[in-house]
Amino acid sequence: MLQAINLHLxxxxxxxxxxxxxxxxxxxxxxxLGINGAGKSTLxxxxxxxxPVEEGSVLWRGTDTRLDRHAFxxxxxxxxxxxxxxxDLTARENLRYxxxxxxxxxxxxxxAALGRVGIAAPDPRLARQMSAGxxxxxxxxxxxxxxxxxxxxxxxxxxxxxAGQAFFALMLTEHLERGGVAVVATHQALGIDARNLQSLxxx
Amino acid sequence: xxxxxxxxxxxxxAALRAGxxxxxxDLRLALRRPGEWLQPLVFFxxxxxxxxxxxxxxxxxxxxxxxxxxxxxxxxxxxxxxxLLFRExxxxxxxxxxxxxxxPLAWMLLAKTCVHWLLTGVPLVLVAPLAATxxxxxxxxxxxxxxxxxxxxxxLSLIGAVGAGLTLGLRRGGVLLALLxxxxxxxxxxxxxxxxxRAIALEPFTAPMYxxxxxxxxxxxxxxxxxxxxxxxxxx
Amino acid sequence: xxxxxxxxLGSPPHFYRLAGGMVPWFAWPALLLCVAGLVGGLxxxxxxxxxxxxxxxxYVHAPAAWLSVMIYSAMAIYAAVGLIWRINVAHALAASxxxxxxxxxxxxxxxxxxxxxxxxxxxxxxxxxxxxxxxxLFLYLGYMGLxxxxxxxxxxxxxxxxxxxxxxVNVPIIHYSVTxxxxxxxxxxxxxxxxxxxxxxxxxxxxxxxxxxxxxxxAIMLVRARGEVLRRERxxxxxxxxxxxxx
Numbered sequence: 001m002l003q004a005i006n007l008h009l010x011x012x013x014x015x016x017x018x019x020x021x022x023x024x025x026x027x028x029x030x031x032x033l034g035i036n037g038a039g040k041s042t043l044x045x046x047x048x049x050x051x052p053v054e055e056g057s058v059l060w061r062g063t064d065t066r067l068d069r070h071a072f073x074x075x076x077x078x079x080x081x082x083x084x085x086x087x088d089l090t091a092r093e094n095l096r097y098x099x100x101x102x103x104x105x106x107x108x109x110x111x112a113a114l115g116r117v118g119i120a121a122p123d124p125r126l127a128r129q130m131s132a133g134x135x136x137x138x139x140x141x142x143x144x145x146x147x148x149x150x151x152x153x154x155x156x157x158x159x160x161x162x163a164g165q166a167f168f169a170l171m172l173t174e175h176l177e178r179g180g181v182a183v184v185a186t187h188q189a190l191g192i193d194a195r196n197l198q199s200l201x202x203x
Numbered sequence: 204x205x206x207x208x209x210x211x212x213x214x215x216x217a218a219l220r221a222g223x224x225x226x227x228x229d230l231r232l233a234l235r236r237p238g239e240w241l242q243p244l245v246f247f248x249x250x251x252x253x254x255x256x257x258x259x260x261x262x263x264x265x266x267x268x269x270x271x272x273x274x275x276x277x278x279x280x281x282x283x284x285x286x287l288l289f290r291e292x293x294x295x296x297x298x299x300x301x302x303x304x305x306x307p308l309a310w311m312l313l314a315k316t317c318v319h320w321l322l323t324g325v326p327l328v329l330v331a332p333l334a335a336t337x338x339x340x341x342x343x344x345x346x347x348x349x350x351x352x353x354x355x356x357x358x359l360s361l362i363g364a365v366g367a368g369l370t371l372g373l374r375r376g377g378v379l380l381a382l383l384x385x386x387x388x389x390x391x392x393x394x395x396x397x398x399x400x401r402a403i404a405l406e407p408f409t410a411p412m413y414x415x416x417x418x419x420x421x422x423x424x425x426x427x428x429x430x431x432x433x434x435x436x437x438x439x
Numbered sequence: 440x441x442x443x444x445x446x447x448l449g450s451p452p453h454f455y456r457l458a459g460g461m462v463p464w465f466a467w468p469a470l471l472l473c474v475a476g477l478v479g480g481l482x483x484x485x486x487x488x489x490x491x492x493x494x495x496x497x498y499v500h501a502p503a504a505w506l507s508v509m510i511y512s513a514m515a516i517y518a519a520v521g522l523i524w525r526i527n528v529a530h531a532l533a534a535s536x537x538x539x540x541x542x543x544x545x546x547x548x549x550x551x552x553x554x555x556x557x558x559x560x561x562x563x564x565x566x567x568x569x570x571x572x573x574x575x576l577f578l579y580l581g582y583m584g585l586x587x588x589x590x591x592x593x594x595x596x597x598x599x600x601x602x603x604x605x606x607x608v609n610v611p612i613i614h615y616s617v618t619x620x621x622x623x624x625x626x627x628x629x630x631x632x633x634x635x636x637x638x639x640x641x642x643x644x645x646x647x648x649x650x651x652x653x654x655x656x657x658a659i660m661l662v663r664a665r666g667e668v669l670r671r672e673r674x675x676x677x678x679x680x681x682x683x684x685x686x
Contacts, residue, residue, distance in 0.1 A: 012591050013674065048303050051439050052525070074305030084296030086228070088235040097228035098297070101221040102304055365605055369598050373588050382584055383602065386577040387609050390616035397620065414619075418612070429605050436597040 001026045002047075002150060002181050007056035009039075009046055016042045017053070022200055024183070027176045029192060032185040034202035040185035041081065043202065044154050047183060048078055060150065074102070077148040079156055083135035087128030091119055091138045094127055099145040113141040117167065132159040140168065151175060151182040158186075166191070221306050222314035229318040240322050243284035247327050250276035251334040266339035270399035273334060274392055277327060277352060278359065282381050284323035285363045288315065289434065293371045302438055309431035316364045316430070324356035340403045347402030354415050355395035361422035362387050368433030390418055449526040451668045452677040458661040465658035472651030479644030493557045500550035502649040503543045504568065506656060507575055508610070510540035514582075515607035518600035528664075530596035531671060533603060534586065535663035539656055541579035547572050567621035571614045578606045592671060 002024040009017040016039040024030050032040045045051040047058055049069055058065045065072040085094045095110045111121035117137040127135060136159050143151060151172075157165045169191030172182060176196050184190060190197065233240055254272035255265055292298040292315075301311050331352050332345045340348060366384040370376035394415040401408035448454055480498030514536035521529030551569045552562050563569070582599055589595035672678060 010593070050299065050303060070305050070307070072305075073303045076303055076305070078300065078303045080296050080299055082296040084300050086232060086295065086297060088232050089228075093228075093231070097224060097231075098300060101224055101301075101306060365601075369585060369602055370588075375588070379581075379584055379588050382577070383581045386574050386581060386613070387605065389574050390609075390612050393616040393620045397623065414616075421612075425608065429601060432601050433598065436594060436601065439591075439594050439597075 001061055002030075002183070003059040004047065005057050005059065007043070007046055007058070008054045009042060009051065010054060011042060017046060017202075020056075020200070020202070022198065024181050024198065026179045026181060028196050028198055029172060029176055029182040029184060029190065031190060031197060031199045032183065032202065033187065033199055038202040040202060041154050043200075044152050044183060044185055048076060048152050049073065072150075075148050076150045076152060077143045077146040079139055079143060079151075079153040081154055083127075083132075083139040085127040085135055085138060088126055090126055091123050091130070091141075092121065094138060095142055095145060099142045102146060105145060109145065110141075113144045114138070116144065117141045118163065133161060133164060136160055137164060140171065144171065149180045151180065151184075153182065153184045153186075155186055156184060157188050218307050218310050222310055225311055225314045226318045229315060230322075233318070233322050239287060240284075240326075243280045243287075243323050244326050244330055246283050247276045247280035248330065248334060250279055251338065255338070262339040264339075266403060269335060269338035269340055269403055270396040272338055273331060273348070273352070273399060274355075274396045276334065277331075277356065277395075278385065278388060278392060280327060281323065281356070281359045281363055282377075282384060284319070285367045285380060285384075286377065287323070288319045288364060288367045289371050290367075293437070298371075298434065299438055302435060308434065309427040312364070312368075312430045312434060313427040316360055316427075319364075320357060320360040324360050325353075328352045328356055335403070341405065344403045344405055347408060348399055351395055351398040351402060351408065351412060351415065354412070354419050355391050358391045358415070358419040358422045359388060361419075361426035362391070365426055365429045365433060368430045368437060371434065371437035391415065394418065449524075449528050451528060451672050451675070452680075454528045455665055455668050455677075458665050462658050462661050465654045465661070469651050469654035469658055472647050472654065476644045476648035476651050479647060484641050484644055485638075493554065496550050496554045498644055498648050500547055500554055501645060502652045503550060504547040504572060505649060506652050507540055507544040507547050507572060509653070510536050510543060510656060511575065511578070511603075511610060512607060514540060515603040518603035522597060522600040522604070527596075527671065528668060530600065531667035532660065532664050533600065534596070534667055535660045537579060537583050537586070538663070539659055541576060541583065543652075543656070544572055544576040544579060548576065565621065565624075567618045570621070571617045574613050574617070575610065578610070582606065 004020055004022050007017045007020040008015070020043060022030060032043055034040050042051065046053050049058075049065055049072065060072050060075070084098070085091075086097070089097065091114055092107070092110055095113065096105065096107075099105060100110075114121045114123070117140050119134060119137055119141070127138065130138070136156070140156065143153070143156075157168050160168065165188065172184075172190060173192050175182060176192065251272050254268055258268065259265065289298060292301075302308055304311075328349055331348060335345060335348050336342070363380075363384050366380045366387075369383065370380045373379060394411040398408040398411035398415060401411070448457070476498060481495055484495070514533050517529045517533035517536065520526060521533060548569060551566070551572065555564055555566065555569075556562055582602055585602055586595045586599045589598055669678065
């Protein structure tokens with residue numbers, strides 16, 4: 001479903017991606033490994049289209065994502081380094097104004113998603129009053145609400161406690177069972193069935 | 204998945220709805236931090252006060268420099284206000300989310316610029332009568348001065364947004380922003396100040412006003428594309 | 440066929456060699472034409488009826504002003520090509536144009552000011568052409584400032600390309616607004632020289648200088664672009680080979 005062909009990318013003067021290729025079938029997850037600075041985030045940004053590649057292409061369901069970027073993005077749930085929350089909004093408002101831009105969401109749906117990630121609704125706190133781990137959970141709730149077939153997550157379990165990581169494993173398993181794909185950059189064990197897991201090590 | 208509705212984010216209606224929602228988000232955020240948005244306004248008043256202090260405080264002489272003072276003040280305060288347009292969204296990652304959302308980025312950024320104008324341009328225009336009167340403009344001229352500044356502020360917001368997109372995330376971006384935006388704003392300054400001068404002299408100002416409006420319309424059509432391109436480049 | 444040529448031009452080593460070969464063909468004629476133009480303008484052409492000998496600075500001022508605008512357009516076109524087709528060489532060319540364009544603008548301003556001195560009694564007047572040149576200088580400086588502020592070359596290329604295109608769209612608007620503004624406040628500029636009314640002895644040195652400056656610009660641009668390409672491609676294999684050739 002998701003395919004990368006011979007991706008080359010330079011950052012400044014350094015070649016970061018040198019001919020990266022992979023093929024990901026439905027229901028599978030790609031774990032991107034590598035030491036700090038090896039280019040995990042760069043690869044994810046290149047796959048998502050945020051970074052243009054010098055050579056190579058990314059194919060989604062057989063079509064080059066550059067040909068119809070909007071259609072590809074409409075099916076992409078992206079999680080970057082930060083939680084991407086507005087500090088002055090509550091968790092519920094954050095979801096309403098981010099995931100809610102792309103999907104028609106009812107208040108009940110938002111509360112249900114927050115409940116699943118372990119944030120009791122209605123939480124009156126503003127996002128900047130939450131801990132980093134809780135903000136991460138809200139970001140996960142956003143991924144759930146978007147209901148997209150492709151997930152690209154950069155360090156999704158950063159700052160999460162054991163319960164949070166267990167929940168993430170569950171969330172990811174459900175997503176793969178529904179036939180979705182995921183590309184996850186993380187060192188931590190994903191806790192999913194090894195048959196659905198591919199890994200890619202960047203040097 | 205519970206509550207999932209319309210997923211066709213590329214279509215026009217969905218984009219309109221998303222744009223409207225984004226505007227409400229920005230308005231809600233601004234209301235929670237009103238102090239930030241008052242600063243450019245105060246800055247405008249301070250600058251217009253500096254002109255009589257630096258020159259001649261006699262009203263009839265002040266009237267001559269009133270258009271210049273008002274427009275230089277408007278330009279500089281809008282430059283200051285541009286810090287509030289994209290910087291925070293760029294830093295906390297929400298701009299990045301918009302870029303990969305599948306929604307038309309030019310349209311989303313136009314929505315943000317629109318709210319920004321409502322929160323910085325419009326208040327400036329509403330406060331301008333105070334400054335104009337203090338600089339010797341007759342009361343009968345005020346509606347004209349308001350109209351000119353209103354149209355000009357639209358153009359300034361749009362042109363400024365291009366600069367803000369290009370300098371997003373750069374250190375010392377504020378000075379560079381001024382260097383980029385001010386030459387591009389020269390036509391707005393020329394036509395705006397000229398129209399304001401005629402308004403203050405209680406003469407008809409339709410000619411420069413039309414030209415100013417033409418620039419505003421041209422900016423509204425072309426600037427969003429440039430802003431989207433600039434923001435995408437800055438997110439790389 | 441033309442498409443293949445276009446693509447080949449975009450290849451850095453090919454461009455490097457081609458540009459190296461082209462430079463002498465532009466540099467020598469530029470030198471000859473400039474000398475001829477200067478001789479023709481400073482020595483051979485008759486003194487102007489109104490302005491006496493002072494008008495001769497026109498032979499430097501007018502071509503410099505014309506070139507300052509032409510170079511900005513060239514820069515914007517290279518930038519647009521680089522942005523749309525993602526050609527690195529085009530970005531290198533755009534970057535090379537900026538400094539030359541800014542220099543020509545500066546020369547136009549200085550010569551314009553010197554030209555105006557005998558007539559105005561001051562070194563500066565807000566003449567529409569001089570004012571437009573000044574704003575153009577600020578546009579160049581803004582472009583160079585933006586490039587300098589961004590460390591990553593690729594991002595600097597693309598961001599300044601957007602700025603160049605936006606600036607190019609604005610230049611005619613700025614020029615029109617400055618001319619409009621000037622017509623409100625001052626008498627028409629004394630710097631107008633209507634081409635049809637110029638006698639041939641005055642005209643040919645002007646055109647010669649124009650052509651000479653243009654060829655000079657192309658030569659210097661190619662030299663700078665070659666340097667840019669080398670800097671960007673450092674680490675690539677073909678650099679060692681090119682150095683070995685001694686080109």
